[in-house]
Amino acid sequence: MGKALRIYQHPIIEVSIPAEKEYVKFLFEDKVIQATVEDTIASALIANGFDIFGLTEHNHPRGFFCAIGKCSACLVEVDGIPNVRACITPVREGMNVRKQAGRGKPVW
Amino acid sequence: MVGKAIDHVRVLVVGAGPAGLTGALAIAETLGKGSDVLIVDEGIEPGGQLPKQTHKFFGHEGFFASVRGFEIGKKLVKRVMDLGVIMKLQTTVTGIYEDGIVLYDRSKNIVEHLQADYILLATGATEKFIAFKNNTLPGVYGAGAVQTLMNQYKVLPGRSFLIVGAGNIGLIVAYQLIQAGATVKAIVEGSSKIGGYMVHANKVKRLGVPILLNHTIIEAIGEERVEGAVVAQVEKNFKPIYGTEKEFVVDVICLAVGLQPNVDLAAQAGVKIIYVPELGGYVPFRDGNMKTNIDNVYIAGDLSSIEEATTAMIEGYIAGYNIAQKLSGKDVSEKIEKMKRELIEFRKGPFSQKVRSGLERFGIYFPSGGYREQLQIDTGPKGKLRAIIECPQAIPCNPCETSCPSGAINVGDNINGIPHIDYNKCTGCGICVIKCPGLAIFLVQEKEDYSLVGIPYELLPIPEKGQHVNLLDKEGKIVGKGMVENIILNKKDRTHIVYLRVPTGLENVVRSFSFIEHFKEFICRCEEITKDDIEKLIELGIMDYEEIRRMLRIGMGPCGGKTCRNLTLQIISEKTGIPISEIELGAFRPPTVPLPFEAILNYHNSKNKKE
Numbered sequence: 001m002g003k004a005l006r007i008y009q010h011p012i013i014e015v016s017i018p019a020e021k022e023y024v025k026f027l028f029e030d031k032v033i034q035a036t037v038e039d040t041i042a043s044a045l046i047a048n049g050f051d052i053f054g055l056t057e058h059n060h061p062r063g064f065f066c067a068i069g070k071c072s073a074c075l076v077e078v079d080g081i082p083n084v085r086a087c088i089t090p091v092r093e094g095m096n097v098r099k100q101a102g103r104g105k106p107v108w
Numbered sequence: 109m110v111g112k113a114i115d116h117v118r119v120l121v122v123g124a125g126p127a128g129l130t131g132a133l134a135i136a137e138t139l140g141k142g143s144d145v146l147i148v149d150e151g152i153e154p155g156g157q158l159p160k161q162t163h164k165f166f167g168h169e170g171f172f173a174s175v176r177g178f179e180i181g182k183k184l185v186k187r188v189m190d191l192g193v194i195m196k197l198q199t200t201v202t203g204i205y206e207d208g209i210v211l212y213d214r215s216k217n218i219v220e221h222l223q224a225d226y227i228l229l230a231t232g233a234t235e236k237f238i239a240f241k242n243n244t245l246p247g248v249y250g251a252g253a254v255q256t257l258m259n260q261y262k263v264l265p266g267r268s269f270l271i272v273g274a275g276n277i278g279l280i281v282a283y284q285l286i287q288a289g290a291t292v293k294a295i296v297e298g299s300s301k302i303g304g305y306m307v308h309a310n311k312v313k314r315l316g317v318p319i320l321l322n323h324t325i326i327e328a329i330g331e332e333r334v335e336g337a338v339v340a341q342v343e344k345n346f347k348p349i350y351g352t353e354k355e356f357v358v359d360v361i362c363l364a365v366g367l368q369p370n371v372d373l374a375a376q377a378g379v380k381i382i383y384v385p386e387l388g389g390y391v392p393f394r395d396g397n398m399k400t401n402i403d404n405v406y407i408a409g410d411l412s413s414i415e416e417a418t419t420a421m422i423e424g425y426i427a428g429y430n431i432a433q434k435l436s437g438k439d440v441s442e443k444i445e446k447m448k449r450e451l452i453e454f455r456k457g458p459f460s461q462k463v464r465s466g467l468e469r470f471g472i473y474f475p476s477g478g479y480r481e482q483l484q485i486d487t488g489p490k491g492k493l494r495a496i497i498e499c500p501q502a503i504p505c506n507p508c509e510t511s512c513p514s515g516a517i518n519v520g521d522n523i524n525g526i527p528h529i530d531y532n533k534c535t536g537c538g539i540c541v542i543k544c545p546g547l548a549i550f551l552v553q554e555k556e557d558y559s560l561v562g563i564p565y566e567l568l569p570i571p572e573k574g575q576h577v578n579l580l581d582k583e584g585k586i587v588g589k590g591m592v593e594n595i596i597l598n599k600k601d602r603t604h605i606v607y608l609r610v611p612t613g614l615e616n617v618v619r620s621f622s623f624i625e626h627f628k629e630f631i632c633r634c635e636e637i638t639k640d641d642i643e644k645l646i647e648l649g650i651m652d653y654e655e656i657r658r659m660l661r662i663g664m665g666p667c668g669g670k671t672c673r674n675l676t677l678q679i680i681s682e683k684t685g686i687p688i689s690e691i692e693l694g695a696f697r698p699p700t701v702p703l704p705f706e707a708i709l710n711y712h713n714s715k716n717k718k719e
Contacts, residue, residue: 002247002333003359007262007288011568012162012176012602015262040152043261051246051265051333061332063246067253069150069200070234070370073244087253088198089214090152 001049024093033097041086041097042067042074053086057102075100114194117146119431120209120224122201122373124149125156126417127409127424128230129184132193134428134443135228139436142192146224148211150200153260155181156232158417160255162284164545164603166305166505167418167454168523174507174543176601177417178259184421204376226404226431229374230424233367233388233410238272241327247334251281251364258288266359270337271295272325276304276416278364282312285362287567293356296323296339298346305459306501307546314620316584324348328361337361369411377405386466388414396448396472398427406431413463418504422451454504457524480525487616488529493536493553493560496616497527499546511543538562538596542603551605552615559615560593565606570595571623579610580620587617589624631679632672634665642676646683653677653694663694666702 008017022037028045035044042064045053052061053074064074069088078084079096082104086097119135121128124147136142153159161177172180189195198215204227211220235250237243249257249265251273257263269285271278274297282292292312300322302309309319322341326348329336341352367388374392375381379400381390391412398406406427409420425447429440455464455474464474479502488494497508497517502524508517509527516533517540519525541549541564551562571577571592579590594607610618629639637660645656653676656662662676663669673694681688 002265003267004263004265005267007258007264009289009568010262011287011566013178013259013262039261043257043263046257046265047261047263053246056244060244061246062244063333064249065237065253066235066250067256071237071250087256088150088152 002046002051004046004049004051006047024091026091026093026095026097028097029099035091037091039091041076041078041084041089041091041095043087044091045086045097052099054100055102059101075104077104114146114220114222116223117194118144118224118435119146119226119228120201120222121145121147121228121230122149123147123156123230123232123409123411124151124154124185124195124197125230125232125409125420126158126180126184127232127411127420127427128156128228129154129188130421130424131228131230131406131408131428131431132188132424133184133191134425135432135435136188136191136193138429138432138438138440142188143194144435145193146222147188147193147195148199148201149195149197152198154185154195154197157252157255158184160252160259161280161417162259162287163280164543164601165417166503166545168504168506169510170450171418171421173418173505174511174545180417201373204373226406226435227377228424228427228431229377229392229405229407229411230409230420230427231370231373231411233369233414235363236366236368238325238363238365240325242330243328245328245330245334246332247330247359248328248361248363251277251362254281254360254362255284258290259284264288264290266334267291268293268358269360269362270325270339270356270358271362271364273297273364273366274302274304274309274319274321275364275366276308277367278362279304279308279312281362281364282317283308283315286312286315286317289568292317293358294339295319296325297321298324298342305503305546307499307503307548310498310582310619311547314580314582314584316580316622325361326353329355334359334361367410367414369414371411374400374405374407374411378402379405379407382469384413384466384469386462387412391466393470395470397430397444398423399430413466415460415463419451419454419463422447422454426451453523456522457502457504459501459503479522480520480528483526484528486531487552488531488534490554492531492534493551494531494534495529495536495538495540496550496552497529497540497544497548498550498619499527499544499548502526503546505545507543507545508540508549511539513537513539538605541605542598542601547603550619551607554612554615557612558609559612560607561610561615561618562605562607563618563620565595565604566602569623570597570604571606571621576624577608577621578624579608579614579618580622581617582619584620586622587614590618590621592621631675632660632662632665634667634671635661637662637672639679642679643683646680651680651684651686653680653692656680657694668697668700669694 051063054062065071067087074086076086077098077100121132158177158181167173199213202212203210268291327338337356340348380393408423408427429444504523506519514533516530519527547564553560575592578586579588591609593609596605
């Protein structure tokens, strides 16, 4: 597990405290993940300590790298659809996210 | 089908960062019809990299100098939206074909096809990646990615960080990480000098972050995620030197090793792509009006050359006005010329040397020089509260000059000039301290028995008046203890000034402070009484061992004072200056060890038996 944490106080930017936040829940590998409504899949996973988003074709753990949808390191499977970029996909209540291995299982 | 698809636009702007936004602004303003412009951006939020920038920008007021990046983003987006420009977010231009442009809207999961009379490409850049052992381990993140997580999504991906690269991005990320509450163990830089602005480097150095020059990362440690990093010294050819390896325990390795322009769409549009390393690698061909070799395709921002946000904005305006002029037939050449003059002024300095020489490849010549290079030696009249500017490099920035209410500061004829201050005019008001984007201006005053140093402060917690603090020098080393004399809170833009009382002679040494950590040093193990507890009582005038024992229960636990009595007497002696031999030792009361009641009972029982 990573040692990530949410920022609840900051000298410059406005941050809201946990009680003021609006939350949604989704599944990651069958575990319930609590996310704020502003989260992307990537920010929610990292905030909850999950840095490993999947495996490469050669079974190496894979996380994210660029956070702006360029590097494709963060590909996950969402509701059975592979190759979703976790870093630029907002979270949605009830979505089912799974680790992706390599290019993902064909859906056909 | 969701809504009516647009099948033709007069101008398509790709990218809603600073260049794309000012481009759209120039076009919409000239045409008087924002809806002729469509901006498409992949991101969830518009503004490109601006929303993740929490520092104040350099430059001049005309381009938001001294305003924080995320605020600039909001202002530009508002202006663009007010003009009625159409913006599509979460939408990627996936291809520019001979017969049209294809967009993919992720939020609706639909592809659209459209034609455009003009295209302005402001696609920005991608972070570079470097090769080292285990470099794909989760926890090796790009600098921009770390900024996105912490400043946009308010998630810190770890507690302790190693930063690779001491360019402006690496230095800024280090500072932003400390602001968010993280620890930066070190910044490693392969070359022999810091690539970014000295003022950015100074901000992190005085907070105690080491910058290791001629060092690079050679390995990420960890099985499933980063648990550490190995760095090594490098030779001139950047090869690691065997035996110089050092290990850092970190959660995240943050790569700030440069950017490369996103040229794919330009190439698809038929633009010549040329390798110009000074501009960032492969870049599209373009002229001084930002027009490419394709008549209706323009570029701006990091796509054209890796630079910074101000020049991106100016290039956006130049491209935008040129497109608008062609589309409308209106003559806006004056506005174009004005922007070109701005660009010339900005690019005269030493930090633009690479861009200037890169652009020569395209037959575009920018003049250099004409800015003041000499530093001010005069530090002003002793005893007067006054500003001290520590901005030793020629960088394009002048808010100190434009914000000074008494006109005491000037950077000379060119914006890159080194600021000088007229001490006859400086009143020590501190406005320049708050405005300076480099946090490079301090206030000093020599008083009779101490000196005052005013420091710009953008961290948490805010110290309290009267609080004792460690005084740090420019390298972040503790040089003594001082006291917070006053704090000027700046609720609006959150650069506060902390006035420190420092020993005479340290007024030009102290540039930062840290909080004194109170460690618990236990004296009495049984009752958990600390040295601090005892010292506080002594400070109140209670100096007698018996009295301290009664008040704190020190020596009244199961050990009966065997461990703590001598230590307590030593503390009394140290604090009061009374020799230990002259301090009342106090009574030694029985029992010397805890005695069970059962033992006493047994004694009586055995006594009774005998009788």
